[in-house]
Amino acid sequence: MSFLSATLLLGTLAAGVPIALHLLARQPPRRVVFPAVSFLRQRLTTQSSRLRVRRWWLLALRVLALIVFAMVLARPHINAAATSQWLTMGLLLIAGVGMLGMASTAFSRGMARSLAWTLLFAAILLACISVFTGVRTAFTTTGPQFEDGGPMAVAIVIDNSPSSAWRTSDPFRGAVESIEVTARGTTEELREQQGLDLAGTRLSVALERAGELIDALPQGSRVAIIDRSASPAGFSLDPRAARARLDRITPHAVPEPITARITTAVELVRTSNLPYRQVVVISDMAAASWDENVPTSSDRSPLMADQHDDVPISILNTHERTDLDGRGKSAESVAASAASAINPWISPPQVGEVAPAPGTAIPIRFDVGVWDAEATTGTGDTKRVSTETKSPQAFSATVQLSLYEQDPSLPVVRDGKVVLPPLKTVDRASIELGNGTAKEVSLTLPPLPRGTHHAVVELIGSDRFEWDNIRFVTVDLPAPPHVLMVGDDADETTVMAAAMTAPHAPGDPSASYHIETVSYRDLAAVDWNLFDLVMLIDPPLRFDARAQANVGSAAGITTTMWNDIAQVVSRGGGLVISLGPATEMLGVPSDDDQVRTEVSPADAIIPPIVRLWRIPVPGTFWQVTESTHPVFSTLMRPTSPPNWSDFRIRRYWQVSDGSAFNQPATASATPPAANATWKVIARYPANRDDPTSGNPAVLVKEFEQGRIALTTTPLPALSANTRSWNDLFGAGDAWPAFMAVRGLAAWAAGIDRSETTILAGQTALLHLNESADEDVVVASPRLSVKPEIDETTPTVELYTPGQPSGRSLPVENSSVLIDDTLTPGTYFLRGADIWSGLSANLPAIWSQDKSTQLDTLIQWFGDDGWSIANELNGLSLQAGGRAGAPVSLHGPLMLLAVLIFLTEQLLSNRFYGSSPAAEAE
Numbered sequence: 065m066s067f068l069s070a071t072l073l074l075g076t077l078a079a080g081v082p083i084a085l086h087l088l089a090r091q092p093p094r095r096v097v098f099p100a101v102s103f104l105r106q107r108l109t110t111q112s113s114r115l116r117v118r119r120w121w122l123l124a125l126r127v128l129a130l131i132v133f134a135m136v137l138a139r140p141h142i143n144a145a146a147t148s149q150w151l152t153m154g155l156l157l158i159a160g161v162g163m164l165g166m167a168s169t170a171f172s173r174g175m176a177r178s179l180a181w182t183l184l185f186a187a188i189l190l191a192c193i194s195v196f197t198g199v200r201t202a203f204t205t206t207g208p209q210f211e212d213g214g215p216m217a218v219a220i221v222i223d224n225s226p227s228s229a230w231r232t233s234d235p236f237r238g239a240v241e242s243i244e245v246t247a248r249g250t251t252e253e254l255r256e257q258q259g260l261d262l263a264g265t266r267l268s269v270a271l272e273r274a275g276e277l278i279d280a281l282p283q284g285s286r287v288a289i290i291d292r293s294a295s296p297a298g299f300s301l302d303p304r305a306a307r308a309r310l311d312r313i314t315p316h317a318v319p320e321p322i323t324a325r326i327t328t329a330v331e332l333v334r335t336s337n338l339p340y341r342q343v344v345v346i347s348d349m350a351a352a353s354w355d356e357n358v359p360t361s362s363d364r365s366p367l368m369a370d371q372h373d374d375v376p377i378s379i380l381n382t383h384e385r386t387d388l389d390g391r392g393k394s395a396e397s398v399a400a401s402a403a404s405a406i407n408p409w410i411s412p413p414q415v416g417e418v419a420p421a422p423g424t425a426i427p428i429r430f431d432v433g434v435w436d437a438e439a440t441t442g443t444g445d446t447k448r449v450s451t452e453t454k455s456p457q458a459f460s461a462t463v464q465l466s467l468y469e470q471d472p473s474l475p476v477v478r479d480g481k482v483v484l485p486p487l488k489t490v491d492r493a494s495i496e497l498g499n500g501t502a503k504e505v506s507l508t509l510p511p512l513p514r515g516t517h518h519a520v521v522e523l524i525g526s527d528r529f530e531w532d533n534i535r536f537v538t539v540d541l542p543a544p545p546h547v548l549m550v551g552d553d554a555d556e557t558t559v560m561a562a563a564m565t566a567p568h569a570p571g572d573p574s575a576s577y578h579i580e581t582v583s584y585r586d587l588a589a590v591d592w593n594l595f596d597l598v599m600l601i602d603p604p605l606r607f608d609a610r611a612q613a614n615v616g617s618a619a620g621i622t623t624t625m626w627n628d629i630a631q632v633v634s635r636g637g638g639l640v641i642s643l644g645p646a647t648e649m650l651g652v653p654s655d656d657d658q659v660r661t662e663v664s665p666a667d668a669i670i671p672p673i674v675r676l677w678r679i680p681v682p683g684t685f686w687q688v689t690e691s692t693h694p695v696f697s698t699l700m701r702p703t704s705p706p707n708w709s710d711f712r713i714r715r716y717w718q719v720s721d722g723s724a725f726n727q728p729a730t731a732s733a734t735p736p737a738a739n740a741t742w743k744v745i746a747r748y749p750a751n752r753d754d755p756t757s758g759n760p761a762v763l764v765k766e767f768e769q770g771r772i773a774l775t776t777t778p779l780p781a782l783s784a785n786t787r788s789w790n791d792l793f794g795a796g797d798a799w800p801a802f803m804a805v806r807g808l809a810a811w812a813a814g815i816d817r818s819e820t821t822i823l824a825g826q827t828a829l830l831h832l833n834e835s836a837d838e839d840v841v842v843a844s845p846r847l848s849v850k851p852e853i854d855e856t857t858p859t860v861e862l863y864t865p866g867q868p869s870g871r872s873l874p875v876e877n878s879s880v881l882i883d884d885t886l887t888p889g890t891y892f893l894r895g896a897d898i899w900s901g902l903s904a905n906l907p908a909i910w911s912q913d914k915s916t917q918l919d920t921l922i923q924w925f926g927d928d929g930w931s932i933a934n935e936l937n938g939l940s941l942q943a944g945g946r947a948g949a950p951v952s953l954h955g956p957l958m959l960l961a962v963l964i965f966l967t968e969q970l971l972s973n974r975f976y977g978s979s980p981a982a983e984a985e
Contacts, residue, residue, distance in 0.1 A: 132961045153197040160190030215284030216340030217299070219329035220274050220306075222291045222313055223322055223347035226910040228267035229315040230348070230407075230529045232384045262314065269382045270346040271310050273936055277344065278303050286336055290329050292319035297332045315531075317906055318825035318886045322353045323367060323924060330372045341375045344939065348383045352909050354916035358923050369929030377925065378939045379932040386915040388932050407435040408461055409532040409911035412823065413521050415539055416506060418698050418803070419576040419810040421568055422541045426509040429698075430521055430535060432495055433502035434459050435912055462524040464492040465507035468890065470515055472899045475863040475892050477870065482863055484892070487520065514541045516820070516900040518890045532911040536890050536903035538820040545638075545813045546594055547579045550587065551601035552646075553783035557581045559793065560601065560780060563805040577809070584620060592628045596637045597813040600629075602644030602778045602786055607673040610651040614670045620646070623666060630665030633770035638812030639669060643717045644778030645785050649673050669772055671742050671763060674718040679748075683712035683790075686761045690745035695764065695773065695807035699800060706800035713790040716748065716777040718759045741765050762804075764811070773808045780805075824904040827883040832875065832898060860898055865889025 164187035170180035262268050278287055281303070288299045289309040293316050300306035326345060333341040347353070359365040367377070381388055409432070416427030466489045474485040491507040509519060516538060523533040547564070551557040558570075565575035577597070582590060584604055592598075604620025607613070616623030633639050686708045691700035699706060746762035765772045778786040779801065780793035787794065792801040819828050860880060861870040865887045873880050873893075882891060885904040893900040921932065933939055 129961060129965055136958050136961055153194045156190050156194035156197065160187045160194060163187035163190060214340055215282050215286070215338055216342060217286045217288075217333045217336035217338045218277075218281060218341075219288040219290055219297070219333045219343045220277065221322070221325050221329050221343065221345045221347075222267075222270055222274060222289065222310070223319075223345065223350075223353060224267055224270075224291045224293075224313050224316050225319040225322070225348075225350060225353050226315055226317055226531055226906055227348055227350035227352060227913070228270065229262075229265050229531055230913060231264045232266055232269060265315075266348045266382050266384070267313070267315055270348070270380075271313065273346055273380060273382065274310055275307055276936055277939075278306050286338065288329070288332055289313075290325055290332070292316050292322060292325055294320055297325075297328050299332070299336070316886070317531075317888050319353070321356065322347065323357075323365075326377065327366050330375045330377075333375055343372075343375055343377045345377065345379045346382060347379060349379075349381050349386055349388060349915050350383075350910075351914040351916045351920075352912070354920055354924070358920055362926060365924050365926075367924045367930075368926045373929065377930040379921075379930065380936065380939060381932060381934050383915055387934060388915075388918055388921070407528045407532070407911060407913065408459070408523055408525070409433055409435060409529070409908070410463065410505075410521060410523050410535050411502075411908050412905035413535050413537040413821070414698065415537065415821070416698060418694075418806040419564070419813075419815055420539060420541060421565070421574060421576045422514045423511045423574045424567055425511055426539055427506045428465060428509060428519065428521065428537055429504060429506045431502045432461060432463060432497065432505050432523065434497060459497040460494065461497070462492065462494050463505060463507065464489050464522050464524060465509065466490065466520045466522065467509060468518040468520075470513075470517060470899065472894070472897075475870065475894065477868070480868060482868060482870070484863075490519075509539065512539065512541060514543065516540050518892070518901060518903060520890070528913070529911065531888065531906050532908070534888075535905050536821070536888065538890070538901060538903040540815070540820045542815060544576055544578045545596035545815065547577045547597045547599060547809070547813070548590065548592075548595040549579055549581045549599045549601070550584060550603070551581070552583050552585075553601075553786075554581075556601055556780050556782050556786075559782060560599065560805060563780075563802050564809050566802075566806075576815075577813075587621065587625055592632050595632060597640070597809065598629055598632055598637070599640045599642075599809070601642050601780075602646045602783075603641060605643070605647040605670065606650060607647070607670070608650050609673070612667075612672050613664070614666045615650070616666075626666035626669070627664070630669050630767075633669060633772060634665065634768040636769040636814070638770055638809075638814060639772045640808050640812050641670070641772070641774045642779040643719075643774065643776050644781070644789065645715075647673070647717060649675070668767060669765075671760075671774065672720040674720055677716050677718050677759065679714050679716075681714075683714040684716075684748045685709045685712055686746045687749040687758065688746045689756065690743070693745045693764070694811045695745060695762070695804070697807075699803045699807060708800065711790070711792050711798075711800060713748065713761075713777050713792070715789040716759070716761065719763070719774075719776055741767075762808075771812045771814065773812045775808075819902065821903045821905070822885065823907050824885055824888050826885060826904070827881070828885065828902050830880045830882065830893065830900060830902065832878045832880065832900070860893055860895035862901075863892040863894070865891070865904075870894075 163183050167180055167183035167187055170176075170183055274289070281287060286299045287303065287306045288297055289306050290297045291313050300309060322345075326343060329343045329345075333343060362368050365371075411431040411433075413428050413430040416429045420426045466487045468485045468487055471485045475482050477483070490510055493505060493507060495503060495505055497503055507521065509517070517540075519537050519539065521535040521537065525533070527533065549557050549561060551560075561570035561577075561579045561581065564570075564577050564579065565572065568575040570577075570579050580595075604617060606615045606617045606620065608615050614626060616626060629639060688696050688700055688708070690696065691705075742760075742763045742765050744760040744763055746760075747756070747758035748761050750758035759776070761776055763774045763776075765774075777790050777792070781787055781790050782793055792798065792804075819830060822828055859872040859874055862873050862880075862882065863870040864884075866889065870892075873882070875895075880893065882893075882902065885891065885902070888904050888906045890903050891901045893902075931939075
C-alpha cells in the first residue's frame with residue numbers, strides 16, 4: 065500500500081485525544097455507606113460492569129474514527145494486481161471485529177465463559193492473520209505486481225536529463241568538515257569530451273531497474289524504450305533489442321520536456337492491439353524537469369486521468385534521498401547519501417571585456433560555489449545558483465584555466481578518433497568559500513592574436529555531479545570594425561574613442577576598433593559604405609512634434625544623410641546616438657495632427673521625442689532594468705554592481721518607447737511603426753518599488769540587419785554645452801560610464817560575445833569574416849563587410865564534442881548556422897582558411913539537486929490513474945482485463961469513516977441521552 069500524502073498519516077496521533085479526554089473525565093469513586101442490603105450492592109456492581117464495557121466500545125469507535133479520517137486524507141492506494149490479497153485481509157479483519165463484538169456481548173451478559181473466551185481467541189487469531197497478510201503483501205513482494213500472465217504493451221520512459229548524471233552515494237573527495245580538492249592536471253580528454261562515466265549514477269540505477277522490468281514482463285509482451293531525446297518512439301523487436309537500446313542511453317544535456325515524452329509513450333502503447341497497456345516512467349524526480357510549465361488547471365494538463373484512462377501511468381522514483389510514495393527508504397541509505405550530498409560547481413564563464421583587444425591579457429570571470437542538500441536557497445535561475453551550507457568550516461578548491469592552441473590543421477580524424485588541438489593550462493587559483501556562499505573568480509588568458517580562441521575552465525577534483533566542474537568559453541578577436549565617430553567637440557570624441565579602444569590608443573593597429581572622427585559640417589564628404597558603426601555625439605537633430613518625424617536641416621544633418629545612416633544599419637551595421645543640447649524639438653503636437661501610416665527609415669532610427677526634462681539638484685540617475693543585456697552584462701556583476709546614484713543626471717530628453725506612460729500628449733499622432741520595437745534597458749527611476757517606472761535612459765533596437773542604441777542624455781558630456789547635463793564622465797571614478805560606452809559600441813557593432821559562448825541547446829549563427837592581420841578566417845556576428853567564400857570550399861567541417869568525426873556544414877552568405885548544440889563542450893569549425901567555432905555550457909540550474917514535490921505531480925496527473933513507488937516491487941502493471949491503474953481506497957475509507965461516526969453517535973446517545981434518574985434505574 066502507498067499513500068499520495070503520507071505525511072498526513074501523522075494525523076493518526078490524534079487518536080490519543082479521546083483516550084486522554086476519557087481518562088481526564090473519569091470521576092473518582094465516592095464511597096457511600098448503605099444499610100447492610102447485599103443484593104443492592106450486587107445489582108450496582110453488575111450495572112457498572114455493563115456500562116464500563118459499552119463505554120470502552122464508544123472510546124474505541126472514537127479512536128478508530130480519527131485513525132480512519134487521517135488515512136482518508138493520506139489517500140491510500142494499493143497495487144491493482146494485489147487487490148485479491150488486500151480484499152482477503154479486509155474480510156479477515158472484518159470477521160475478527162465481528163468476533164470481538166460477540167465476545168464482548170458474551171462477557172457483558174454473563175454467558176458461558178468457555179463461549180466468550182473462544183470468541184475472543186478467534187477474534188485475536190483473525191486479526192493476527194489479517195495483519196500478517198497485509199504486511200506480507202506490502203513489504204515482501206520481490207518484483208512488479210502482475211494480475212495474470214497475459215502479454216502487455218509497456219512503454220518505459222527513461223529520464224536521462226542532466227540530473228541523472230548525479231552520483232548516488234560516492235563521497236566527495238576529502239572530509240566534510242574540511243573539504244580539500246587537490247590539483248591533478250587536465251582531465252582525461254575533458255572526460256572524453258563530456259562522455260561522462262555512468263558508473264554509480266542515478267541513470268545507471270534507472271537502466272538497471274528498466275532491465276529488471278523487461279525481464280519480469282510476461283511472455284509475448286511488447287516493450288518500447290523512450291528517453292528524453294527527440295528521437296522517434298517505437299516498440300523494440302524483442303527484449304534483447306530493448307536491452308540494447310538501454311545500453312545506448314546516456315545523460316542528455318538538452319532534454320525534451322518529460323511530460324511531452326510521457327504523452328508520446330501513451331500514444332505509442334495505444335497503437336498496440338494487446339489488451340494490457342502501461343506506461344512506466346523511471347525518473348529521479350528533479351525539480352528542473354517536473355516544475356517547468358506546471359499547468360495552472362486540470363484541463364491544461366495532458367496527463368490527467370481522462371486523457372489516458374485506457375493507459376495507466378506508473379512512476380518509479382530513483383532518487384536516493386527523496387521519498388514521494390510514503391513508503392520511505394532505510395535510515396542507513398538515507399544517512400549515507402545525505403552525508404555526501406555536496407556538489408561544488410562553477411557557473412558558465414564570461415569574458416571580462418566587452419570588446420577584448422589583441423595583445424592584452426583577457427580576464428575570464430565566473431562564480432564558484434557549493435551546493436549542500438541540507439541547506440539550499442537557490443531560486444532556479446538559469447544564469448546563477450545561490451546556495452548556502454551549514455558547514456562552519458571553509459571550503460577549499462582549485463580552479464584552472466586552459467587554452468587550446470590555435471592550430472588550423474586541427475581537429476582532424478586519425479585512426480577513427482578525433483584529434484583535438486593541444487590544451488595548455490595558462491592560469492590557476494585556489495579559493496576559500498566560507499559557509500558555501502558563491503564567490504566571483506577571475507582567471508586571465510595571456511595576450512592573444514586576432515582570431516578565435518577556445519578555453520576551458522575546470523574545477524579540480526571529483527564530486528557528486530561532474531558536469532558543472534568543466535565550463536567552456538570562446539573568445540573572438542575579429543577584424544576591427546570601422547567606426548565613424550561624429551562630434552563637434554574634439555575632447556569628447558577623443559574620450560569616447562579612448563574608452564572604446566582601451567588599453568590601446570585609438571590609432572593603434574591592435575585596437576578593437578579603427579576609428580575615424582569627423583565634425584557634423586563635414587558629413588557631406590563621408591563615404592558611408594566604408595563604415596560598420598556610426599556614433600553620433602550630441603547630433604543636431606530636428607524633430608517635428610506635429611508631424612512626429614525626424615526632419616533634416618542644412619545646418620545640421622540633412623534628410624539624405626539620415627537616410628544614408630539608416631542604410632548603414634539596415635545592411636548590418638550599427639548606430640549609437642547620444643542626444644544632447646544640439647537636439648531641437650519643433651512645434652507642439654495637437655489633437656488635429658493626422659496619424660502617419662508610413663514611416664521613413666530616418667524616422668525608424670529615432671524614437672519620437674516628447675520634451676526636455678530639467679531635474680532639480682541633486683538630479684536623477686540611471687537605473688539598469690535589463691542587467692543581462694550585452695550592453696550591461698559585464699558591468700552589472702552581482703558581486704560588484706556600480707552605484708549609479710553617484711553619477712547624477714540633471715537634464716535629459718524624454719522619448720516615447722511605446723509604453724502608455726511615455727506617450728506624447730497627442731498619442732494619436734505617434735506613428736506606431738516608429739516606436740514599436742524599442743527596448744528600454746535603463747531608466748530614470750520614478751518609483752523604487754517599480755523598476756519599470758520612469759522615463760527611458762538607454763534604448764536599443766534591432767533594425768533590419770543592424771542594431772541601434774540611444775542615450776537620452778549626452779555622452780561624454782565634457783564640452784561647455786553638455787557639461788551641465790550630467791556627471792557620468794565628470795565624477796571622480798567614471799568606470800561605469802566608461803564600461804557603458806564600450807558595451808554600447810560592442811553591441812551595436814555586433815562584436816559582443818553572445819554568439820560564441822552559449823548555453824547548450826541554443827542556436828548560433830557565425831558570420832565568417834577575413835582577418836586583416838592573418839590568413840585565418842574568424843567568426844564574428846553582424847559585421848557588415850563579409851568577403852566572398854571561395855567557390856571551391858562551400859562547406860566547413862564542424863567537430864562536435866563527443867562525436868567520432870566531423871560533419872560538413874554549408875556556408876550561406878558567409879555565415880554558418882549551428883543549431884544542434886546538444887552537448888556541452890567546444891565546437892570546432894575548420895575549413896580552408898577558416899578556424900573558428902563556439903562553446904556551449906550546461907545551464908546552471910542543473911547544479912542543484914532539488915526534487916519536485918508531490919503537489920506538483922498532482923497538478924500534472926490529478927488524483928487517479930497513476931501511481932508512484934520507490935522500489936520496483938511497488939509497481940502494479942495489470943488489473944481487470946486492461947493495464948492496471950492503482951486502486952484508490954479513498955472512497956471506501958470515506959464511507960467507513962461515515963459509518964464509524966454514525967455508530968459512535970448512536971452509542972453516545974445510548975449512554976448519555978437518558979436522564980440520570982433513568983440511568984440509575
